[in-house]
Amino acid sequence: MKFNSVEHHSNEADGTGRIHGFAPLSRRGFLGGVAGVGVLSLLGGCSNGAGGTGSTGAASDESSGSILAYYISNPTAIDPYNCQETMGSQVVSQLFDGLMIYDFQNDELVCTACESYEMNDDATVFTFHLREGMTFHNGDTVDAQSFKRAFERIVDPSTNDSPSAISYHLEPVQxxxxxxxxxxxxxSGVTCPDELTLVISLKYSYADFPYVLTHPALVPVPQAALDDPASYLLAPIGNGPFQMEGQWEDGQMISVRKFDDYYGTPSSIDGVDFSIRRDVGSAYMEFQAGTLDFCQVPNAQYEDATQQYGISNDGYTATPGNQVLNGSELSTYYLIINNTQPPFDDVNLRRAVSLAINREAICETVFNGNRTPADGFVAPMVDGYQEGSWEYCKYDPDQAREILDQYYPADADGNRGITLQLSYDLNGDHADIMDVVMSSLNEVGIQVTADTGEWANIVARVHDLDYQFCRMGWSADYPTLDNFLYPLFCSSSPDDASGYKNDEVDAAIAEARATVDHDERIAKFQAVDKMIGEDCPVVPLFYYQHNYVVAERVDELYLSPGIIPSLDAVKMG
Structure with a gap:
C-alpha cells in the first residue's frame, strides 16, 4: 500500500492448466494474451509473452530520433530494494521484468519472466517455471536463485543502512x-528446486498472491546487487527491455537505452531520458516549448490542455490529436476517521458526515472535472468494483440532516453540539478540498475546526489514533479488492489506522483471501465491501485520474491505471 503524502503523486511535493508461451512478445504485446486468473483453480496458466496541436516534442540528437523525453520528479529510489512510489516505479519497470504483470485491458494476470505457474489446493504454495535464455544487462543468467536473492535482499534488515520500506509485500511468505x-x-519459504523453478510457500492461504508479484519491486537481481550495493543504488542492473546509461544524476536525469539482448521483442524506441524537474509547472512550460514528450498537466491548466491537445480516446493511450491522458487510477482520496473515540465511535455520525459532503463540488471546482466522485472505497479499475457499493457514500444533505435530527437534534440556535477537528497539511490542493468539506458539514449544522500542520507529524498522530478525522490518500499496490479492503479494514492489519474493528468483517476477509476460485473470491470480497460500507469507517471523497499529456510526435504511448508506462512499446514518428 501507499498512504499518499500529497493529493496526487510525488510530483506535488509527495498479482486451468499450464499454458506454455514460446513466442516472445513485447510487454505491451502481453495485452493480447488469453490466459488469466479467471480460470485459476489448482493450476495457474499464463498467456504468451516475454517480456493534436501544440508541442511537437523533444528532438533527439541520435540518428533515429527515438529517444523519449519523459518528465518525472526526483524518485525516492530506482533500486528495486526500495521502490516505493510512482516516480521510481516508472523507471524500475523499464529496467526489470518480474514474474507477472497485470493486463488492465483484458483484466487478467499475464506471465513475464515465468512461462507458467501452479497453485496448490489451499493457495499456500505457488510454483513458477521461468523462461529459458533470460540474462541481466551485465550478461549474468536470470534464474530462480536471482529471485530468491532479490526477495531476501528486500526483507533482510542488514542489506542496507536503512530497512526497505516495501518488505511488507513479502509478509505472507514463510x-x-x-x-x-x-x-x-x-x-525459508522461497526455494529453488532447479535453475528454472521457483517455489514460494506462504504462511496462510492467499489466492491473490500472484497479483502481489506484479509489483515493480519484486524482480530478480544479479549478484552485483550484493557485491556493490552503492553502485547498484545509482545504476541498477536489471533484466528488462532497457538498461541504464551511466548513473542516476540526482535531481537531473536518469537515462536508459534499449537492451539489445532482451529475451523478448526489443524496444521499439532507442531509449528514454527521464528528465527530473522540481515542480510540474516548470515541467509543463518545457513541454509546451517542445523539450519534453511526456508531462503532467497542472490542475489549473487541465481544461486548456484538453482543448489544445485533445483527450485520449480510452484515457490511457495517447495518439496525435488525442494526447491528454485522463483515465482512472488505482487510488482513492478519503477522510480517515478515528472510530475508537467519541463522537466518531457512533456509526450514525459517520454516515451523516459522509452524506453531507459535496464530492461533485470538489471534483469540479478544485480539479476542473479531472477527478471522479467516489461511491465507495474501491477504485473503478479494480476487478470486482461495484458501482454504488457504499450506501452512504453519496451527496444527500437532506438524509444527513434526517440522521442528525434523530441523534443530534439542534437547539433553538441551530447548534447540534457537534464540533469536529479536521487534520490536514497545506501542500498541494488539500486546503481547497478541505474548505469544501468544512463548508458542506457546516451546511448541516456540524461545526469543524481546522488542524493543520506538517504532514509527517499528522501521519504519526494518525497511526497513534491521536486525531478525529484527517485527509488521506490510498494507492493500491495491486489491482485487487483485497488490496483495498484488507489493509485498511481488517483489524489485524498494521494499516488499520482508523481503529475500525468488526469481527464479522475480519472473518469474511480471511475466508475470501483463502478462496481459490477467482469468481467466488470476487463475490466474497464484494459482500465484504458492502458490509464495510454500512459501517462507514472512512469517508471516500474521489478517485484519482491521470492528468498527463504526450507530445504530438509520439504516435502511441500507453500509461496503465497503475501509472506504469509501456515505454518499450512506444511508437514514434
Whole structure:
C-alpha cells in the first residue's frame, strides 16, 4: 500500500492448466494474451509473452530520433530494494521484468519472466517455471536463485543502512518474520528446486498472491546487487527491455537505452531520458516549448490542455490529436476517521458526515472535472468494483440532516453540539478540498475546526489514533479488492489506522483471501465491501485520474491505471 503524502503523486511535493508461451512478445504485446486468473483453480496458466496541436516534442540528437523525453520528479529510489512510489516505479519497470504483470485491458494476470505457474489446493504454495535464455544487462543468467536473492535482499534488515520500506509485500511468505527480525539468514519459504523453478510457500492461504508479484519491486537481481550495493543504488542492473546509461544524476536525469539482448521483442524506441524537474509547472512550460514528450498537466491548466491537445480516446493511450491522458487510477482520496473515540465511535455520525459532503463540488471546482466522485472505497479499475457499493457514500444533505435530527437534534440556535477537528497539511490542493468539506458539514449544522500542520507529524498522530478525522490518500499496490479492503479494514492489519474493528468483517476477509476460485473470491470480497460500507469507517471523497499529456510526435504511448508506462512499446514518428 501507499498512504499518499500529497493529493496526487510525488510530483506535488509527495498479482486451468499450464499454458506454455514460446513466442516472445513485447510487454505491451502481453495485452493480447488469453490466459488469466479467471480460470485459476489448482493450476495457474499464463498467456504468451516475454517480456493534436501544440508541442511537437523533444528532438533527439541520435540518428533515429527515438529517444523519449519523459518528465518525472526526483524518485525516492530506482533500486528495486526500495521502490516505493510512482516516480521510481516508472523507471524500475523499464529496467526489470518480474514474474507477472497485470493486463488492465483484458483484466487478467499475464506471465513475464515465468512461462507458467501452479497453485496448490489451499493457495499456500505457488510454483513458477521461468523462461529459458533470460540474462541481466551485465550478461549474468536470470534464474530462480536471482529471485530468491532479490526477495531476501528486500526483507533482510542488514542489506542496507536503512530497512526497505516495501518488505511488507513479502509478509505472507514463510520465514518472513524470522528474516526480518534477524533470527534467520534466508527466506525459508522461497526455494529453488532447479535453475528454472521457483517455489514460494506462504504462511496462510492467499489466492491473490500472484497479483502481489506484479509489483515493480519484486524482480530478480544479479549478484552485483550484493557485491556493490552503492553502485547498484545509482545504476541498477536489471533484466528488462532497457538498461541504464551511466548513473542516476540526482535531481537531473536518469537515462536508459534499449537492451539489445532482451529475451523478448526489443524496444521499439532507442531509449528514454527521464528528465527530473522540481515542480510540474516548470515541467509543463518545457513541454509546451517542445523539450519534453511526456508531462503532467497542472490542475489549473487541465481544461486548456484538453482543448489544445485533445483527450485520449480510452484515457490511457495517447495518439496525435488525442494526447491528454485522463483515465482512472488505482487510488482513492478519503477522510480517515478515528472510530475508537467519541463522537466518531457512533456509526450514525459517520454516515451523516459522509452524506453531507459535496464530492461533485470538489471534483469540479478544485480539479476542473479531472477527478471522479467516489461511491465507495474501491477504485473503478479494480476487478470486482461495484458501482454504488457504499450506501452512504453519496451527496444527500437532506438524509444527513434526517440522521442528525434523530441523534443530534439542534437547539433553538441551530447548534447540534457537534464540533469536529479536521487534520490536514497545506501542500498541494488539500486546503481547497478541505474548505469544501468544512463548508458542506457546516451546511448541516456540524461545526469543524481546522488542524493543520506538517504532514509527517499528522501521519504519526494518525497511526497513534491521536486525531478525529484527517485527509488521506490510498494507492493500491495491486489491482485487487483485497488490496483495498484488507489493509485498511481488517483489524489485524498494521494499516488499520482508523481503529475500525468488526469481527464479522475480519472473518469474511480471511475466508475470501483463502478462496481459490477467482469468481467466488470476487463475490466474497464484494459482500465484504458492502458490509464495510454500512459501517462507514472512512469517508471516500474521489478517485484519482491521470492528468498527463504526450507530445504530438509520439504516435502511441500507453500509461496503465497503475501509472506504469509501456515505454518499450512506444511508437514514434
Amino acid at each position: 520465514g518472513y518474520d524470522e528474516l526480518l527480525s534477524g533470527d534467520a539468514d534466508e527466506l
